[in-house]
Each structure stands twice: as structure tokens, then as C-alpha cells.
Amino acid sequence: MKRPTIADIARRAGVSKGAVSYALNGRPGVSEETRARIQAIAQEIGWRPNLAARLLSGAGAGAIGLVVCRPARFLGVEPFFMELISGIEGELAARSYALMLQVAAGHEDEIAVHRRWWGEGRVDGVILLDLHADDPRVPVVETLGMPAVVIGHPSAAGPLPAVWSDEAAAMRGVIEHLAALGHRRVGRVAGPAALAHTAIRDAxxxxxxxxxxxxxAPAAHTDYTGEAGARATRRLLSSRARPTAIVYDNDIMALAGLSVAQEMGLEVPAGLSVVAWDDSPLCQVVRPPLTALARDIPASGARAAQLLLRMAAGERVAGVEDAAARLRPRGSTAPAP
Amino acid sequence: MKRPTIADIARRAGVSKGAVSYALNGRPGVSEETRARIQAIAQEIGWRPNLAARLLSGAGAGAIGLVVCRPARFLGVEPFFMELISGIEGELAARSYALMLQVAAGHEDEIAVHRRWWGEGRVDGVILLDLHADDPRVPVVETLGMPAVVIGHPSAAGPLPAVWSDEAAAMRGVIEHLAALGHRRVGRVAGPAALAHTAIRDAxxxxxxxxxxxxxAPAAHTDYTGEAGARATRRLLSSRARPTAIVYDNDIMALAGLSVAQEMGLEVPAGLSVVAWDDSPLCQVVRPPLTALARDIPASGARAAQLLLRMAAGERVAGVEDAAARLRPRGSTAPAP
DNA sequence: GCGAACCGATGAACCGGGTAAGCACGTGAC
DNA sequence: GTCACGTGCTTACCCGGTTCATCGGTTCGC
Structure with a gap:
């Protein structure tokens, strides 16, 4: 019932604790014969190194942290997070690292979590998401000396390495696509204005x-919810200079926009073209299927995890630019009416 | 730079390590005056208890584990997980507990993760999801002696406490709703047949x-993806005995079904009524809005976390039945054609 | 006035690994 | 024969916080 320790192994093998430690860590200091015997016993009794003990003698925590700082209600609908997490996991699982996850209500809470995690030695580093301009988290992790990788544009990351893709190029691609279809008036329903990547897309x-x-029209800023997306769409479509195409910052808002347009008697894509940012399975399930910007979110997560692990190992790492999001034209965009 | 320890505090306060420990843990053994002095110093130098050290001397890991065992691709679209996680977090954050998350590819992987987590002392317990009949995870956590709470019907949970809601009653409510609308032939697009809750809903x-x-018709079993939902819907709608209403096991499949129906020239709800299980924001964003079964997923997560923490504290806990899902009639259900 | 009880604090052991230092023994070189 | 050097293993201490036994000193009860 009690978890076996190296002392148990040592007793059964008739050697000392030290020898067992050497044997199990593949370090010199024991004969191959003894090593094999010790390993066999460890295997047999199902021994696992106790993390706490290992941690206490200087090893890393064997875990990295991710704080998600959006209101809980909106988390579910945002496929982004789960895709990101699965990407991170892929990288971690191979190395038996673990992921600590926490949902925070705001930046102060998130900072408190980071302080606690680092102070308690619970994580070897963290991945930061959704950076603001002059984000307070950056100087905090900096002074803590905690390894951290930013997912987002380097301009907001300060000295921290960033994993990012060229969102400006992606946006240009979208506008070019719409212009080529003859659209002259384009609307934009964006995420929160405070986010650095919203500002980049806006510009x-x-x-x-x-x-x-x-x-x-200038971008309408929302909180990423379908409701807010619907409201913004309604406003755009009832304005005097009604756009013939709208670009949305996520898929749930694009979907809401689709519904609002139909409600207002506008056919999509005949009367209005719709583009979504982030190509989730959702986009292919609705009618018409949504033209969307596809980026490999799990890959970004994996890359960030990789950088972070190297950083935690003491390496000095630089940021990485991922491939820009690719436009997937589908049924929701068509020539302007 | 180096993290302060109680030894540092002891030195500065001119007392012993033990006194500091008592003072900071609110235990008797020091005078109030000394306690205040020690606490002030701890505060001043930003001391946090090192988790590993605490863990090593018998305390819990201060974390609980959640292994999500569905293919990564489908995780994103399933709002369920993030809602569950946010509910769990709510309970944990208040107690400064952490959540360890891992995405596993299958049951063997998941079991390996549990063994590792428990062996390393990384978690105080786990929450189990998506149980099968005769789920192999139950005996494993049982023999490990690891506290565990099941989210799902007690029939699959064996001796483990379960947090569950009466899905049979919810299903009855749906069918009664449809029958009252005059529907005589009802189809069902279900989740994987192996899942215990799928079997319960089927029955x-x-x-x-x-x-x-x-x-x-007997339930069509799928992998929860929109694609599979669309396929199943197509088959149902082109069968000789075409149903006038279909009940889906999640919202993404219901949405896919909606699109397929429209594609096949069937208006929803005039020609086909659609009911979704789990009422995510998605359901209210599409046209027509989806009639859905709403359950409070975060609440279930919170309850499970609560039970688990009490269990980890050595208490003997019993399962809890949550409120059954409530049907939210919306525009996707109407009198049978 | 003496023992009991209690308070505040100390020192040391302990948790389970990692690891530097040391030691016994065998081997090879000179 | 002995000195130097490996090899293979043991010993002992470290990490940082918890806890128990102990202890000096004060206070209380009889």
C-alpha cells in the first residue's frame, strides 16, 4: 500500500541507498550486474522516484504552468485553449513533464498564481497568453527569474522569447481575398481592444x-462571445455604410454574425461575406461553411513548450516565428453583391 | 534571487526553525508576540513554503489530477471540458490547490499517467471521466489506493464515489417534449457506444x-465529431422511415445535423426537429437556436473536486446526485410536420 | 514549600531522494 | 614489495519544512 522508496530497494538488494540511486539514474559507481539487479527489483515493486524528494535536492519541478485568464463562461466555446493545451501536452508527455493549469479572473490573480507557483517550486516555468501592451506579467516573471515563454507577438513580450505568427500578413491576405471578390466596404468585429494581438490585427x-x-469602419471590439459578436454585427449591418463583408476575430462570433445576417434577411454569402479567425471544426459544420484563417495552434503550443523546457534547462533561447495563418476560402465568402 | 527558507527567517528572528514552523502554520507553541514578529519577517522577505519540503514531510501534494482521454482533435470543439475544468478550478483555487491536466490517447496511457502521478506523489487524487462499462481504471486506482471521484453514473464507478445526474430522466423529458409536439418517429445520434453514459442514454x-x-431507429453511434454527426444524420434522413425529430448527444453534432437537414432541403424546425445535449453558448448563436438539455457542468466539476478533496483528507465520502439536465426548448423543435 | 502543570522555545530526527567524500579491494607498473 | 590508480560500494550530509521529545522557567494548587 505504501509507496516503495529506494530504501526498500536497497534493503532487498542488500546494498546501500546511494548505490541504488546511482544504479537507477544511470550514473557510474555501480557494476552493471548490480545495476541490473537493482533495476529489476525497482521494476518489480513498482518504484517511482518521489517527486518531492527529487525536487528538494535541486531537481526541477517537472511541470510547467499555464494560467488562462479569461472569464470562465467564455472558455468553453473557445476551441483555441484546448487545442493549445493538447499541443503543449504532446511535447510534455514525451518527457514526462506535467502541465499545471489554472483559470484566473484577472491579471492580479494571474500574477499571484505565478508568484505562488514559483515560490512553492511547483513549476519550472510558465507559458504566457493574451498579452497586453505593457503587460504587467512580463516584469513580474522577469524579476522572479522564472523561465517564461510568450505566445504572441514579440513586441509585447519584452525580453521573453515569443512564439508568434505574422498576423498582419494574415490580415492582409484576408483583405486581399475580399478585395479580389469585389468588396469595397469591409467591417471588422474584433476581440478585446486591450489585447496586443487585437491591436496588431486592427492596425x-x-x-x-x-x-x-x-x-x-473602425473595428468593433468585443469580449469574444457570440452575443457580443451578434450585437456588433447588428450595428454594422444597420449602419448607413453597411459593409458587404465582415472579418471576425474568432469563429463563435463569425457564426453569430452569420445568424444575425440571416435574421436581417441578408443571405450569406450573396448579401454578405463572412471570414472567421481560427479554423475550428465548427467552421466546416455550419451552412454555409465559414471561410477561415487556419493556423496550427497545437504546433504553436508544442513549440512554446519546447522553448520553455530548454529555457528551464538553463539554455538561452530566442523566439520562434510560426507559419502565418492560411486563408481557407469556403462558402461564406463570395463576390460582392 | 534564491528563495528564502524558514532557516533564513529563523536566523533573522533569532529563533529556531521549529518555532518559525509553528508560527507560520498557526499552531500553538509560540507566543503571539513571537508569532507576529516571525510573520512580519516572512512577509517582508517574501517567503513561501517550499512545496516539496512540505510534501516530503507527509503533507499532500496540493494538487489533483484530471486525465482527458479523447483524441486531441475533438477536444477543442467540446465545450464540456473547459466548463468542467473551470468548475473544478473554482473549488481548487479557494484552497490553493492546483490542477494537473494531461491529455491521453487511450486507457492504457491514462492508467500509466495515474500510476506515475500517484507514484511520484504529484497528486492527492484524480477525477475520472468518460467511464466505460467495466472500466479498467477503476480497479487500478482502487489497488493504488489513490483517492478518485468519478464523474458519471455510479453503475460504472464501482466502489468509487460518483457525481452524476439522472440522464435517463433527462432523456425521458426530451422524448416527452417531442411526443407532445406530435412526433411519432424519433432518431438518435449518440456518442461512442463504449461509454457508460451513452449506454444509459440509449436504454x-x-x-x-x-x-x-x-x-x-436504434441509436447511431459516433465519435462526437461534427463530421460523424453529419454522416449519421444523412443516413437517418435518407432512410425509408425518416424521423421527424433527432436527438443528438452533443451540440456540435446537432449543429452538423442542422446543416445537413438544410442541405437536404428540410427546414428546421418545420420539417425536422433537433435537440442537442449540453447547452453551450453555441446553441443560442445558430439559427434556429437549438433546443438543448442544459446541465450545470461547472457545478458538477466543483462538486467532484470538493468530494475528492474531502476524500484525500481521509474522509469517507458518498457520491452525489446533481440536478438532472433541464430541457431548454428553443426554435429547433416544433410540431411534427 | 514542593510537586504538577503549563508555556514558549529548542534541538534533533525525519521524509526520500541526490551526491561528495571516503574506504576496501584488486590490478598494474615500477 | 609498494605505490598509484580504478572500481564498486558505503557513509554521511544536503535540500526545507514538520514534528516530537525535551527543557528551563513561571505559575498554580494544595
Missing amino acids: AFEEALAALGLEG | AFEEALAALGLEG
């Missing part, structure tokens, strides 16, 4: 419109 | 149909 949106001589 | 479905004298 890229304006620039791309200007470069191609298109018109567009 | 309840058949029984309710029989009780009300309705017809129905």
Missing part, C-alpha cells in the same frame, strides 16, 4: 484597407 | 419511446 486591417483603397 | 431512449408508443 493591419486599417493598413490593408488603405493600401487597397477600400473603406471600412 | 432510456428506447424505453421512453416504448412507453409513449413512438417509433425510433
